[in-house]
Amino acid sequence: xxxxxxxxxxxxxxxxxxxxxxxxxxxxxxxxxxxxxxxxxxxxxxxxxxxxxxxxxxxxxxxxxxxxxxxxxxxxxxxxxxxxxxxxxxxxxxxxxxxxxxxxxxxxxxxxxxxxxxxxxxxxxxxxxxxxxxxxxxxxxxxxxxxxxxxxxxxxxxxxxxxxxxxxxxxxxxxxxxxxxxxxxxxxxxxxxxxxxxxxxxxxxxxxxxxxxxxxxxxxxxxxxxxxxxxxxxxxxxxxxxxxxxxxxxxxxxxxxxxx
Amino acid sequence: xxxxxxxxxxxxxxxxxxxxxxxxxxxxxxxxxxxxxxxxxxxxxxxxxxxxxxxxxxxxxxxxxxxxxxxxxxxxxxxxxxxxxxxxxxxxxxxxxxxxxxxxxxxxxxxxxxxxxxxxxxxxxxxxxxxxxxxxxxxxxxxxxxxxxxxxxxxxxxxxxxxxxxxxxxxxxxxxxxxxxxxxxxxxxxxxxxxxxxxxxxxxxxxxxxxxxxxxxxxxxxxxxxxxxxxxxxxxxxxxxxxxxxxxxxxxxxxxxxxxxx
Numbered sequence: 001x002x003x004x005x006x007x008x009x010x011x012x013x014x015x016x017x018x019x020x021x022x023x024x025x026x027x028x029x030x031x032x033x034x035x036x037x038x039x040x041x042x043x044x045x046x047x048x049x050x051x052x053x054x055x056x057x058x059x060x061x062x063x064x065x066x067x068x069x070x071x072x073x074x075x076x077x078x079x080x081x082x083x084x085x086x087x088x089x090x091x092x093x094x095x096x097x098x099x100x101x102x103x104x105x106x107x108x109x110x111x112x113x114x115x116x117x118x119x120x121x122x123x124x125x126x127x128x129x130x131x132x133x134x135x136x137x138x139x140x141x142x143x144x145x146x147x148x149x150x151x152x153x154x155x156x157x158x159x160x161x162x163x164x165x166x167x168x169x170x171x172x173x174x175x176x177x178x179x180x181x182x183x184x185x186x187x188x189x190x191x192x193x194x195x196x197x198x199x200x201x202x203x204x205x206x207x208x209x210x211x212x213x214x215x216x217x218x219x220x221x222x223x224x225x226x227x228x229x230x231x232x233x234x235x236x237x238x239x240x241x242x243x244x245x246x247x248x249x250x251x252x253x254x255x256x257x258x259x260x
Numbered sequence: 261x262x263x264x265x266x267x268x269x270x271x272x273x274x275x276x277x278x279x280x281x282x283x284x285x286x287x288x289x290x291x292x293x294x295x296x297x298x299x300x301x302x303x304x305x306x307x308x309x310x311x312x313x314x315x316x317x318x319x320x321x322x323x324x325x326x327x328x329x330x331x332x333x334x335x336x337x338x339x340x341x342x343x344x345x346x347x348x349x350x351x352x353x354x355x356x357x358x359x360x361x362x363x364x365x366x367x368x369x370x371x372x373x374x375x376x377x378x379x380x381x382x383x384x385x386x387x388x389x390x391x392x393x394x395x396x397x398x399x400x401x402x403x404x405x406x407x408x409x410x411x412x413x414x415x416x417x418x419x420x421x422x423x424x425x426x427x428x429x430x431x432x433x434x435x436x437x438x439x440x441x442x443x444x445x446x447x448x449x450x451x452x453x454x455x456x457x458x459x460x461x462x463x464x465x466x467x468x469x470x471x472x473x474x475x476x477x478x479x480x481x482x483x484x485x486x487x488x489x490x491x492x493x494x495x496x497x498x499x500x501x502x503x504x505x506x507x508x509x510x511x512x513x514x515x516x517x518x519x520x521x522x
Contacts, residue, residue: 136374
């Protein structure tokens with residue numbers, strides 16, 4: 001007969017061990033950023049893969065979300081004749097929350113999985129060991145460029161997502177809901193504060209770190225052939241999603257928690 | 261070189277232990293390879309051959325025991341301190357382990373460009389030269405590793421292992437997955453390349469034909485320990501039942517496969 005406390009304890013201990021391994025990996029990777037060589041060419045290549053190739057999916061997500069948001073706020077606001085708040089609420093919601101979160105989640109889905117699959121395959125085919133035998137530190141060569149690229153690229157992507165999200169609201173607002181275009185832009189500009197944009201960029205950079213860290217960690221430590229790589233890919237995406245949402249909550253509470 | 265230096269072992273492992281959780285893989289592993297000699301470790305699957313190699317490369321840290329490479333103790337070194345020692349070592353991996361994101365010539369030149377900072381033009385010339393050395397034409401250099409057959413991948417892996425002219429070369433099951441004729445071609449290449457470089461080599465294999473061809477000395481690994489070691493010529497007259505069972509490939513004998521035990 002199994003003792004239920006033993007099961008709970010085992011799960012708890014293995015969860016703690018996993019957090020420990022992940023923290024250790026994150027610390028090692030961060031230390032290696034400060035240690036040359038940095039392979040800038042590989043980092044640029046990753047920036048292209050992460051940033052440019054994610055533009056369509058991130059842009060479309062922001063466009064549709066911004067548009068749907070404007071429609072809903074218009075419907076809700078019209079009950080008490082507050083249609084004019086549409087531009088303000090759209091821009092705040094997009095820049096503070098939806099732009100970085102949806103952008104981060106979409107990129108995590110694309111990029112964490114691809115990183116985990118690539119590094120996982122390199123692990124199980126001994127390519128990572130081969131790097132070591134060729135006097136090349138695999139963390140410097142594989143992980144650091146991905147971290148740098150994701151941290152630098154995500155803010156740019158989210159900036160674009162924010163603009164397109166507001167544009168989505170603008171299109172629905174002026175074409176369908178009959179709001180005045182000039183007023184719409186004026187209200188948008190009035191509501192938006194510099195702090196909103198800054199916090200949005202910080203969130204994006206943190207999400208970028210999470211995306212590259214999760215993809216690298218699960219790929220780098222995968223084992224057990226094709227099945228292991230598949231598992232690493234799934235785990236990378238799921239853990240990146242959860243950590244992005246958790247990090248978003250923490251940053252939101254820290255930055256906006258004291259505003260009343 | 262003084263006489264003393266000549267006899268000093270290039271690689272020495274002393275009482276090395278390594279476990280993974282409750283599973284003891286190496287249990288008092290001893291090994292010594294003289295400079296310029298070729299040692300082949302034979303042994304069944306899962307006896308710890310690869311683990312021993314990875315301990316010398318610093319990829320795995322042994323739980324206890326000492327490993328010296330060219331006189332330097334490596335078990336206590338950090339990854340950074342290991343780098344100059346790893347620069348002396350080349351390795352041919354079981355599945356060749358070529359980087360599939362870059363063309364063949366860059367694979368061969370990888371250690372020269374990334375490890376030694378050589379410029380691409382010079383490194384490319386050396387890479388083409390090494391490819392020719394293993395019997396591949398220069399146009400192969402521009403292909404992707406995925407476009408090559410298994411035998412060609414092994415050749416490229418060998419070219420990459422010898423590209424920086426290492427003093428020590430490891431061969432991890434160099435003939436696994438090849439037909440017998442291609443296996444013999446690779447064995448011949450290995451012997452030629454090693455002789456040209458005067459390198460010290462450590463190979464692991466369970467292919468006896470390969471072991472007989474590339475070894476000076478043969479050691480048998482069983483249950484995490486070297487149970488027999490001798491010159492290649494002594495392998496048929498070892499008088500060791502374990503060795504006899506292995507080299508004749510018999511299911512009956514002192515080595516019992518542990519597949520079916522619960």
